[in-house]
Amino acid sequence: MSETTTVRPQRASTIDQWDFEADVVIAGYGIAGVCAAIEAARAGAEVLVLERTGGWGGAASMSGGFIYLGGGTPLQKALGFEDSPENMEKFMVTALGPGVDKAKVHDYCQGSVEHFNWLVAQGVPFKEEFWGEPGWEPAHDEGLMYSGGENAAPFSGIATPAPRGHLPQMQNKRTGEKGGGYMLMKPLAETAEGLGVRAEYDIRIQSLVVDDSDDAGRVVGVVAKRYGKQVTVRARRGVVLATGSFAYNQEMIEAYVPRLLNRPAASIEQHDGIGILLGQSLGAQVAHMDAAEVAFFADPQMVARGVIVNARGQRFINEDTYCGRVGQATLNTQDNQAYLIIDEQALEAAHATESATKFFRLEPPKWTGETVAELESEMGLPEGALQATVEVYNRFAAEGTDPLLGRRAEWTKPLGAPLAGFDLREHTGGFTTGGLKTDLDSRVLHVSGEPIAGLFAAGRCTSGVCAGGYASGTSLGDGSFYGRRAGQAAAAIQD
Numbered sequence: 313m314s315e316t317t318t319v320r321p322q323r324a325s326t327i328d329q330w331d332f333e334a335d336v337v338i339a340g341y342g343i344a345g346v347c348a349a350i351e352a353a354r355a356g357a358e359v360l361v362l363e364r365t366g367g368w369g370g371a372a373s374m375s376g377g378f379i380y381l382g383g384g385t386p387l388q389k390a391l392g393f394e395d396s397p398e399n400m401e402k403f404m405v406t407a408l409g410p411g412v413d414k415a416k417v418h419d420y421c422q423g424s425v426e427h428f429n430w431l432v433a434q435g436v437p438f439k440e441e442f443w444g445e446p447g448w449e450p451a452h453d454e455g456l457m458y459s460g461g462e463n464a465a466p467f468s469g470i471a472t473p474a475p476r477g478h479l480p481q482m483q484n485k486r487t488g489e490k491g492g493g494y495m496l497m498k499p500l501a502e503t504a505e506g507l508g509v510r511a512e513y514d515i516r517i518q519s520l521v522v523d524d525s526d527d528a529g530r531v532v533g534v535v536a537k538r539y540g541k542q543v544t545v546r547a548r549r550g551v552v553l554a555t556g557s558f559a560y561n562q563e564m565i566e567a568y569v570p571r572l573l574n575r576p577a578a579s580i581e582q583h584d585g586i587g588i589l590l591g592q593s594l595g596a597q598v599a600h601m602d603a604a605e606v607a608f609f610a611d612p613q614m615v616a617r618g619v620i621v622n623a624r625g626q627r628f629i630n631e632d633t634y635c636g637r638v639g640q641a642t643l644n645t646q647d648n649q650a651y652l653i654i655d656e657q658a659l660e661a662a663h664a665t666e667s668a669t670k671f672f673r674l675e676p677p678k679w680t681g682e683t684v685a686e687l688e689s690e691m692g693l694p695e696g697a698l699q700a701t702v703e704v705y706n707r708f709a710a711e712g713t714d715p716l717l718g719r720r721a722e723w724t725k726p727l728g729a730p731l732a733g734f735d736l737r738e739h740t741g742g743f744t745t746g747g748l749k750t751d752l753d754s755r756v757l758h759v760s761g762e763p764i765a766g767l768f769a770a771g772r773c774t775s776g777v778c779a780g781g782y783a784s785g786t787s788l789g790d791g792s793f794y795g796r797r798a799g800q801a802a803a804a805i806q807d
């Protein structure tokens with residue numbers, strides 16, 4: 313067979329020798345891949361994982377480790393929080409939309425407690441402690457936190473607030489390098505190894521192999537590259553794509569999420585969209601290709617105590633919500649223009665708190681003013697614009713209300729003086745959440761709506777529970793949940 317770098321499918325009849333062979337072949341050894349591997353091996357399949365880098369982990373092992381779970385998990389219960397699958401579903405349908413895959417969200421919420429118990433059974437540790445401060449992550453190794461704005465407007469009025477950000481316990485974490493995600497991946501990778509899952513590293517899949525003697529055009533393997541040489545891998549039962557998002561594919565970002573151009577974050581270079589392209593090469597459907605998680609590079613302890621305004625000096629989001637929502641609103645609706653206005657007292661109060669992301673504290677402020685008028689003029693905002701915003705905000709804040717955006721009383725205090733202005737323009741980045749459309753068994757769906765025989769996918773190369781919105785933990789959440797399903801379904805195929 314000739315050397316290839318194409319994503320076009322290869323015909324099995326052109327391959328005279330397979331370099332590797334297994335029942336289930338999984339591409340990518342991150343969160344979706346490891347969960348698929350465990351379940352496929354438990355179902356009795358011989359499993360081979362192909363990983364592009366030199367070891368297991370992916371973005372998952374660098375991540376903060378939030379797993380979005382609820383419906384009454386033992387951790388929620390132990391910490392005194394009431395939740396139900398129905399309540400969780402109400403939140404997710406609204407907060408992660410518009411346009412969520414309702415069947416998937418329903419299925420995910422119904423299975424969430426079982427999934428938590430499964431993670432614990434694989435050795436993932438959760439500390440029975442709640443972190444209730446604003447933050448991107450808990451400051452220490454606490455196991456539970458609000459991670460999607462559940463307790464803030466508008467969602468607190470739609471579903472009963474419950475924290476669902478479940479975090480594996482990790483001491484001495486290093487944000488962005490080795491956090492809770494490492495303590496999620498480590499026991500899972502060890503479990504997979506214990507079950508006899510084989511892994512081949514430094515091997516990069518490039519195309520799918522289809523059975524040209526079969527009408528269904530079943531996927532029966534992959535072609536990969538290792539150290540510049542082509543490698544062929546036969547999958548007797550099925551192939552699982554678990555190669556991550558397209559955050560680092562410039563062409564795809566330009567085509568689908570242009571606002572995210574040149575600002576990948578919470579992702580790794582290996583997320584080049586290959587899984588999506590390979591599915592598309594066989595006619596797969598995609599969904600929500602314009603959707604993205606958006607991080608806001610600011611300390612939530614400061615954001616919750618200040619006022620965020622746009623280039624016209626107007627507020628546009630309740631500042632006490634999940635900071636990812638502030639990021640999405642800034643990038644998607646304000647042209648990435650935002651400023652934080654905060655008074656000295658609130659700034660000192662924020663600085664006195666603990667935070668896992670203190671490096672986002674951005675000292676010193678770019679502008680200062682003894683009065684709002686002076687700050688407004690220093691910032692070059694149209695005369696009266698910021699003054700009008702603060703006047704309205706302060707008038708209601710004096711009574712602890714925010715009729716414009718619904719900020720909670722505990723975070724709603726009038727701004728005093730002196731004041732500081734922080735420049736938060738271009739302070740966003742993120743990763744894509746759209747991808748291959750899959751069913752509840754993680755089968756990749758053809759544009760006709762039928763599953764593509766022999767092809768499964770999970771994780772960020774698929775469209776999971778998020779459509780437009782995002783909550784921290786939904787990526788590791790649906791990646792692990794539907795990774796398991798992919799492994800089970802692929803292993804169940806009769807070879």
Ligand SMILES: Cc1cc2nc3c(=O)[nH]c(=O)nc-3n(C[C@H](O)[C@H](O)[C@H](O)COP(=O)(O)OP(=O)(O)OC[C@H]3O[C@@H](n4cnc5c(N)ncnc54)[C@H](O)[C@@H]3O)c2cc1C
Nearest residue numbers: 340342344364370371375376377378517771772785787788
């Ligand atoms: C700093 C940081 C913090 C984050 N915090 C959170 C959080 O708290 N909660 C949350 O839900 N999400 C978080 N995320 C995002 C989350 O880690 C990812 O979205 C998630 O890991 C996606 O799962 P996945 O299995 O699709 O991809 P990954 O876990 O990245 O696994 C994909 C694997 O596929 C491999 N691969 C890619 N291409 C190929 C190829 N051609 N052949 C073979 N292998 C290939 C990659 O090398 C990688 O190992 C964070 C990410 C980062 C970086």
